[in-house]
Amino acid sequence: MTLTVGQAFDRVFGPEAPVRVVAYDGxxxxxxxxxxxxxxxxxxxxxxxxxxGDLGLARAYLSGDLVIEGMDEADPYEVLRVVRDGLTPRRPDRRDAAELARFVASHRPHPPTLPPEETPSPLRRLAHGLRHGRTRDAEAISHHYDVSNEFYEHVLGPSMTYTCACFPTDEASLEEAQAYKYDLVAKKLGLEPGMRLLDVGCGWGGMVRHAVKHYGVTALGVTLSREQATWAQRAIEADGIGDRAEVRHGDYRDVTERGFDAVSSIGLTEHIGVKNYPAYFRFLRERLRDEGRLLNHCITRPDNKHAGLPSRGFINRYVFPDGELTGSGDIVRVMEDEGFEVRHQENLREHYARTCGAWNANLAKHWDECVELAGLGRARVWGLYLAGSRLAFERNEIQLHQVLASRTSSEGVSGFTLRPRFEPSDG
Structure with a gap:
């Protein structure tokens, strides 16, 4: 006799699991x-x-075939926490294993019809170019960032900053924390009036505008997202700093200028592919003058054992096509191999957990507007993505590292003094 869906659930997770499954078979x-x-x-x-795993559950939920009672679609953090903690498969005995095998065979799982929010299949991606080639990179960035600027304004808030904030106090707002993050980067880079800054993967130009307005530099930002570049240039003109700030729509590899005093890369490394790290850091070093500094800020793994392996789960399919992570050790190693002198690194993962929670709160506050702009499916994806990321940062499944390095001269001059000119956050 074949198991019912409810019986199969109990065989796998136990009748005491803090989840109640109500199935279509009664x-x-x-x-x-x-x-x-x-x-x-x-x-x-x-x-x-x-x-x-998470991909199948997400597909069922986004297709409307799985309904979770009482879940806040904009901020499903508590639901994800219960599911992650409570749905731990048990080791089946011989009898249970045989019955579960018959159950799976009787249902004959087949390739599902995918929700429209899912990213292109691997075959379609292959047709659009090699992983991390220019065409495919542009398509991947457009998939995620060119939703609409208005959507991001609702989720990110006035700073339009889509990277980890750094909270100076427990009471600090998201906007205060984003400004503090930009200050932290600027201090680590040693920015001073008259310097030239290159910000690769600049998003909506937050670092460019902050550095020009508060540190007196001239700054160039580059982004693959046309929507971001358009928004950023308008903000630059509104700020009256168009003579010293520019955001270009294009690939960072097309930047020909050299001799920059500082380079910031905030949230770009995740998109370029681990195998491309040497060329990436070599290119950035070539843009700097001797004694110039690089600040690389990116999401990392908590170890260096899985470099170059892209996620095949929910985030890769729905959120960041072709995203790849590795540990901070791999990043430091490649930077050093490409001629940088690494001076400081810092892990801000707790800050990113809180940042994701703040973005979830913004999504919830503006849920109706976000659904109207992006559709219910895409809005649900964002709720899952932000809440799941918050949980992953909290549990040290992913981290956020800032690594500061110098293009030290052939005479060994780094540009650093005995007393660093920045104050690292206290976590």
């Missing part, structure tokens, strides 16, 4: 008082069986 499993997951039709089970 069966139930898990705790009667647990979080209720409703599988409304066989497609929900097919998504879960065809893609076990």
């Amino acid at each position: 069966s139930e499993g898990g705790s009667p008082d647990g979080l209720v997951l409703r599988l409304t039709n066989p497609d929900a089970l097919n998504h879960i069986l065809a893609s076990p």
